[in-house]
Amino acid sequence: MISNCDCINITQDKKTNVFYNFNGIKNQEENKEILILTESNVDQYDLHNGNRRQNISDDNALRENDTQTVHDNRLKTMTSFYKDILISIGEDPTREGLLKTPKRAAEAMLFFTKGYEQCVSDVLNDAIFEEKCENMVIVKDIDIYSLCEHHLVPFFGKVSVGYLPNAKVIGLSKIARIVEVYSRRLQVQERLTRQIAEAIQEAVQPRGVAVIIECAHMCMVMRGAQKVNSRTTTSAMLGVFRDDHKSREEFLSLARFT
Numbered sequence: 296m297i298s299n300c301d302c303i304n305i306t307q308d309k310k311t312n313v314f315y316n317f318n319g320i321k322n323q324e325e326n327k328e329i330l331i332l333t334e335s336n337v338d339q340y341d342l343h344n345g346n347r348r349q350n351i352s353d354d355n356a357l358r359e360n361d362t363q364t365v366h367d368n369r370l371k372t373m374t375s376f377y378k379d380i381l382i383s384i385g386e387d388p389t390r391e392g393l394l395k396t397p398k399r400a401a402e403a404m405l406f407f408t409k410g411y412e413q414c415v416s417d418v419l420n421d422a423i424f425e426e427k428c429e430n431m432v433i434v435k436d437i438d439i440y441s442l443c444e445h446h447l448v449p450f451f452g453k454v455s456v457g458y459l460p461n462a463k464v465i466g467l468s469k470i471a472r473i474v475e476v477y478s479r480r481l482q483v484q485e486r487l488t489r490q491i492a493e494a495i496q497e498a499v500q501p502r503g504v505a506v507i508i509e510c511a512h513m514c515m516v517m518r519g520a521q522k523v524n525s526r527t528t529t530s531a532m533l534g535v536f537r538d539d540h541k542s543r544e545e546f547l548s549l550a551r552f553t
């Protein structure tokens with residue numbers, strides 16, 4: 296903490312040198328007032344572009360350093376907001392069926408966005424192995440559930456990830472964990488696709504990475520355009536997969552996208 300005024304603390308993120316302020320409830324343990332990002336510092340975090348978390352070595356998830364007290368304060372604040380939402384839609388939050396709903400909804404939202412609690416380097420856990428493998432590795436049909444950042448409603452589907460190793464392989468489960476870190480955040484499908492590809496590229500420096508995602512977006516199904524059967528496919532091809540159509544074809548055929 297570098298300065299303190301009545302109800303706002305200005306804090307410096309040591310990794311990025313970014314200054315940001317929190318408002319809210321006192322954290323007794325650390326004698327800091329820390330609660331929730333304000334609108335002004337969301338820009339500083341470049342949350343919309345996800346730029347701050349592009350680089351594994353500089354990946355610093357927004358809620359990664361939450362203490363239990365900060366987590367409890369988030370939950371308390373969000374519960375109160377959800378109660379207001381119930382009132383705003385004309386409901387009675389005191390009726391029996393809704394008594395616990397604000398807290399449940401707050402817990403659910405924190406779960407849906409739990410990717411902010413982890414960064415890629417945490418989940419990798421050094422599970423990178425030296426291996427003389429030159430053939431394509433594909434992990435396919437990984438289920439994903441994410442939240443569209445425009446409407447805060449779900450999009451979900453499957454992701455397939457392939458890479459051509461270059462003397463190093465990554466623990467298979469870590470591919471699924473990387474997918475989880477980035478999908479459990481507010482997202483657009485294109486950025487999610489790119490972030491997964493770039494994280495694997497950075498982790499094992501393979502000859503190429505291919506990521507393909509197919510999702511149904513509830514913002515297009517349940518509201519708006521209401522196109523129930525629409526699916527969105529996005530891909531990110533890096534290295535050999537971008538330059539060599541045979542490798543790309545092999546990936547698409549093994550991942551069953553052709």
Ligand SMILES: Nc1nc2c(ncn2[C@@H]2O[C@H](COP(=O)(O)OP(=O)(O)OP(=O)(O)O)[C@@H](O)[C@H]2O)c(=O)[nH]1
Nearest residue numbers: 443444445446482483484485512514515518519520
């Ligand atoms: N490219 C992209 N667009 C998305 C994604 N998720 C939601 N969107 C789009 O974000 C857009 C937001 O458009 P707006 O016109 O600002 O919002 P809106 O009035 O709710 O739009 P409609 O959905 O057309 O009713 C919509 O076209 C959504 O389909 C995504 O993952 N990728």
